[in-house]
Amino acid sequence: MCSVEQKPVFRDLTGEDPDPEVTEIESLCINCHANGMTRLLLTRIPYYKNVVIMSFSCEECGYENNEIQPGGAFAELxxxxxxxxxxxxxxxxxxxxxxxxxxxxxxxxxxxxxxxxxxxxxxxxxxxxxxxxxxxxxxxxxxxxxxxxxxxxxxxxxxxxxxxxxxxxxxxxxxxxxxxxxxxxxxxxxxxxxxxxxxxxxxxxxxxxLGIFTHDEVSDTPSVLTPAESLLSPADASACSYEQLAADEVMSFNTNCPDCNAPATTNMKVTNIPHFKEVVIMATMCEACGHRTNEVKSGGGIEEKGVRFEVKIRNKNDFSRDILKSETCSMELPELELEVGGRALGGRFTTAEGLLRATADQLRDSPGVGGDAPAISAGLKDFVARLERVLDGGEPVTVVLDDPAGNSYVQSLADDPTQPDDGLTITRYERTFEQNEELGLNDMNTDSYQQDT
The missing domain is CATH 2.60.120.1040 (ZPR1, A/B domain)
Known part of the structure; x- marks a missing residue:
């Protein structure tokens, strides 16, 4: 069998890729009604996402037009x-x-x-x-x-x-x-x-x-969930308990690469984190572009209170702390004046070093480091260099994790978990009405709603 080299569907525009696979389609000119040419280019915009750029030109009358369409699915929010x-x-x-x-x-x-x-x-x-x-x-x-x-x-x-x-x-x-x-x-x-x-x-x-309808809105036939969907949204808790799912083998289902949109496979497993709760670990690897993702989702619901962790990174022992960061958890490094939203790094189970390393890698690989804006490029390079010094132990830093959903966890390094850890501060707080709204907790009977009204 002959094999064809797979390339990412959406690629960066670089000098090393002289053939960006522009698609040309003969189209009707709306100005003179002659035949013009529409060109489609699938690419990525730095700090944004995959897009389809469309450009039309007519040689008869000189009319030109261009527009852009998102290259992926609609965002969840x-x-x-x-x-x-x-x-x-x-x-x-x-x-x-x-x-x-x-x-x-x-x-x-x-x-x-x-x-x-x-x-x-x-x-x-x-x-x-x-x-x-x-x-x-x-x-x-x-x-x-x-x-x-x-x-x-x-x-x-x-x-x-x-x-x-x-x-x-x-x-x-x-x-x-x-x-x-x-x-x-x-x-x-x-x-x-x-x-x-x-x-x-x-x-x-x-x-x-947007053309988004649930299955029940377009059909009278009850929806049939796939094994993966049943895991995340079980219809019968007694028949699909987490205890039973945790004992099963790793589940796999087909999906698309979040980076290049090529077909990929996602593996999923339920596991338990000591002193915390059960979580769903999802891993995706794309053979087309080599992109890898390790995502963690909470196995339970949203907690009653939000949680805020302040982790002091002063030595190599502090780098070894286990950290579960959910996708609703934001991260801040006050000494570096850095704030990262929850969805920027996604949900992941890692260490303090792994979390900082993922931040450095994401910034280092971003197109802005070698982009056309010298000021932004120089600023990013200086910031990444300083973050590398932190990872080498040359500069102490404080990692602040704030999760309104309460589904994040930081390991205590104290010999007795019930005793305080001088390098870790945990604060639980009542969510605001705006935070409840972002989490989808817009029930009018919630205490936060009654307080705000």
Whole structure:
């Protein structure tokens, strides 16, 4: 049998890959109705995800158009971005908009509804420029037929044009129910001082707008769960208990690589962590691109309280602590001014050294280290070098893990687990209403809801 070399479906654009596999399709030009050419390129955007870039050009009339579509599935949660624009650097930030992104500028009471524009890769200034181009498109005819309306539009366009020049701060708000929206952070990997990102759970109507329906909504036939789905959402707890599942062999099911979207296999096993709880360990390996993931999910539900760990890393013994970080747990290194969201590193069962090593590897392999922005590239390289010093034991650091779901765990190095550990501080706290909402605990009977109302 002959074997064909597998390549990632979505690849980085580099000089070592001169043939990025651009797909060309003959298409109808909407301007002159002649035949033009549409080119499709599957690639990856740094700090974002896989995308499909589409470009159309017509040789007959010279018409050109381009748009972008997400190359993977919709995100589990919607996303909101709020950017305070104060300088030219903010105007030059790259922005990825999908078809489902709505744009708001509160200071001007201006809004671009979702699905009114095609997805694109642009900048903050580009969003304003496109809005101006859209408003002035038919102004010549409008001045003749509706002079009063044209005058109002001219006045509003002047206000929009003022936003493109650094002056008074203004706010740009983006909301995307598909979760496929992105705003560049020029301070990466440090926290963005002028941009806030929040996630939210979609409503049923928003899921339907994306074409997402449950099996019961489209069929009267009861849904049949696969073994993997039964493990995560058992219909009969007595017939599918974790005690029985833990005794079974490793389960495997087909999936797609999260990096290049090629077919891959995920192995899953239930195991028990001493002094904590049972967890589900999932491992995926892609033969096409070599990508490996080790993900850990809690075997139980959300705890009553959130938990916050402060781990002091001072010597080699501290690096050996076992750490279970769930996907809802954020990480902070105060000495390095680093904040990492829960989904950035995902859920994993590792050590303190492994957690810091994974952070360094992710930053080192990111395209931004060798990207076109010298300031960002130099900053990332300096940060990775400092993180390497921490891993070599040359600089103490504090790892702060904050998990609102309470499904994270840090091993105590004390001889008696019931005794305090001077290098570990554990704090349990009541969740806020916003944290409950992010976790999907939006029951109106919860104590947090009653307190907030």
């Amino acid at each position: 919607g996303v909101r971005w709020k950017l305070q624009v104060e300088s030219q650097t903010d105007l030059n930030r790259q922005v990825v908009k999908s078809d489902y992104t709505s744009v708001k500028i509160p200071e001007l009471d201006f809004e671009i509804p979702a699905q009114s524009q095609k997805g694109e890769v642009t900048t903050v200034e580009g969003i304003v420029s496109r809005a101006i181009a859209g408003l002035t498109q038919d102004q010549a005819q409008r001045r003749v037929e509706h002079p009063a309306a044209a005058e109002q539009i001219d006045a509003f366009v002047l206000r929009l044009q003022a936003l493109r020049s650094p002056g008074a701060p203004w706010t740009l708000e983006l909301e995307d129910i598909s979760g496929n929206c992105f705003v560049e952070n020029p301070c990466a990997p440090r926290r963005d001082p002028r941009c806030v990102r929040d996630e939210f759970t979609r409503t049923t109507d928003q899921n339907h707008a």
